[in-house]
Amino acid sequence: MIKVAFLDRDGTINKDYPDEQWRNVKEPELLEGSIEGMQRMLELGYQIIIITNQYIIHDGIITLDDYNTFTNKLLSQLKKHHIEILDIFFCPHNDEDNCNCKKPKPGLILQALEKYDIDLTSSFYCGDSESDYLLAQYLHLPFYGIHFQGNNSTTVESLKEVCNYLR
Numbered sequence: 222m223i224k225v226a227f228l229d230r231d232g233t234i235n236k237d238y239p240d241e242q243w244r245n246v247k248e249p250e251l252l253e254g255s256i257e258g259m260q261r262m263l264e265l266g267y268q269i270i271i272i273t274n275q276y277i278i279h280d281g282i283i284t285l286d287d288y289n290t291f292t293n294k295l296l297s298q299l300k301k302h303h304i305e306i307l308d309i310f311f312c313p314h315n316d317e318d319n320c321n322c323k324k325p326k327p328g329l330i331l332q333a334l335e336k337y338d339i340d341l342t343s344s345f346y347c348g349d350s351e352s353d354y355l356l357a358q359y360l361h362l363p364f365y366g367i368h369f370q371g372n373n374s375t376t377v378e379s380l381k382e383v384c385n386y387l388r
Contacts, residue, residue, distance in 0.1 A: 272333075325359065
């Protein structure tokens with residue numbers, strides 16, 4: 222079984238923007254502490270899986286090609302720092318689709334559990350929003366909130382700071 226660091230993408234690993242601004246974003250801007258944090262997570266034996274809502278695809282703000290191009294650039298940047306991402310699960314839907322994968326619904330992590338032999342009791346979730354927090358709560362995962370104050374969550378400044386709580 223593997224232990225997993227489930228990480229949100231926008232606002233956790235890379236800079237987030239208001240929805241409409243994503244039309245013009247072509248290059249990932251990594252947040253301070255992201256590289257060091259993910260490197261340390263890997264050193265501690267965690268596999269990294271990115272869990273991300275991308276409803277702006279359904280809303281027509283970006284295309285699936287735009288998403289894939291941005292994601293490939295992000296993965297390339299991470300690889301330069303010897304960070305291998307095990308997998309990425311994303312939801313392109315918005316609320317009207319009533320899917321099971323848009324956070325805080327558990328569909329994306331359930332897909333990961335079907336694909337990999339994951340030990341949830343040794344894993345954790347890190348994100349920057351209420352939907353991330355609620356998803357972690359639903360699956361009983363320890364939650365680390367990047368600049369997020371939620372009940373029973375640990376608020377941190379960066380992925381690097383999350384590592385202070387891991388063993």
